[in-house]
Amino acid sequence: GDNDRLAARVAQAAQASAVLLLSDVDGLFDRNPQEPGAKLLPEIRGVTPEVHGMATGDSTSGLGSGGMKSKLQAAEIAELAGISLAIANGTYKRPIARALDRNIGTLFLPRRKAGARKAWLGGRLRLKGALVVDAGAAKALAGGSSLLAKGVTEVEGSFHRGDAIAIRDEGGKVLAHGLSEYDAEECARLKGRHSSEHAEILGYAPRSAIIHRDQLVLL
Incomplete structure (x- = not known):
C-alpha cells in the first residue's frame, strides 16, 4: 500500500x-x-x-x-x-x-x-496545525467555497498566517489543506463567529475567510 x-x-x-x-x-x-x-x-x-x-x-x-x-x-x-x-x-x-x-x-x-500550486498544497507542505469544521462547512468546502470562521469548531496546533494547515471534519477525516489567513490564536477567538463580528473581536478584520478558496485544495 x-x-x-x-x-x-x-x-x-x-x-x-x-x-x-x-x-x-x-x-x-x-x-x-x-x-x-x-x-x-x-x-x-x-x-x-x-x-x-x-x-x-x-x-x-x-x-x-x-x-x-x-x-x-x-x-x-x-x-x-x-x-x-x-x-x-x-x-x-x-x-x-x-x-x-x-x-x-x-x-x-x-x-x-x-496547477503546481494546488499540487504543492495538496501533499508537499509540512502542516503546522488543523481546523475542525462542522457538517455545514464541510459541505460548503466540497462545493468550492472558502472556509469561514462560522464553521470552525476546533483549532489544533500553533500556526501563523500563511502556514499550511489541515481541515478535518468532526469525524477526523482530512478534507483539505490550505494556507491560513489568521494565526492559531486568532482562529480560536473567531471560531463559530460570523465574518461581520471579526472586527469587533480582533479590533481589525482584513480578511473575511479563515482560508480563502484560492489557498486551499480538497483531498
Whole structure:
C-alpha cells in the first residue's frame, strides 16, 4: 500500500504526466472480479465515493482493503496533481506491453489539470496545525467555497498566517489543506463567529475567510 502512494508522490514530485501501478488483477472491477458478471472498468474520471465503494470485500487478489484501496488512494494523489494513473496486471510476461497492446487495465483520469500550486498544497507542505469544521462547512468546502470562521469548531496546533494547515471534519477525516489567513490564536477567538463580528473581536478584520478558496485544495 505504501509503495502505491509513494509511486504517486514520486510522479507528483517529478511532474510526470502518468504513473503505472502493476497488480495481480487486471484493474478495478465493478464488483469482486471472482463474482459472475464482474466487469473491468477501462476508464474512470475522478475517484468518487462510488468508486471507493467498489474496492470492498474480503478478496485477497488485490480488490480487498489491503490492495485496491491503496491504489485508489494513489489515484487520488495523482488526480490532485493532474496526473493520470493506470492499474494493470503485472503477473504476465511483458505486462506493460500486454496492457497496452490489448488495452487491458483501468485508467484513472484527473477531472481537471491541477496547477503546481494546488499540487504543492495538496501533499508537499509540512502542516503546522488543523481546523475542525462542522457538517455545514464541510459541505460548503466540497462545493468550492472558502472556509469561514462560522464553521470552525476546533483549532489544533500553533500556526501563523500563511502556514499550511489541515481541515478535518468532526469525524477526523482530512478534507483539505490550505494556507491560513489568521494565526492559531486568532482562529480560536473567531471560531463559530460570523465574518461581520471579526472586527469587533480582533479590533481589525482584513480578511473575511479563515482560508480563502484560492489557498486551499480538497483531498
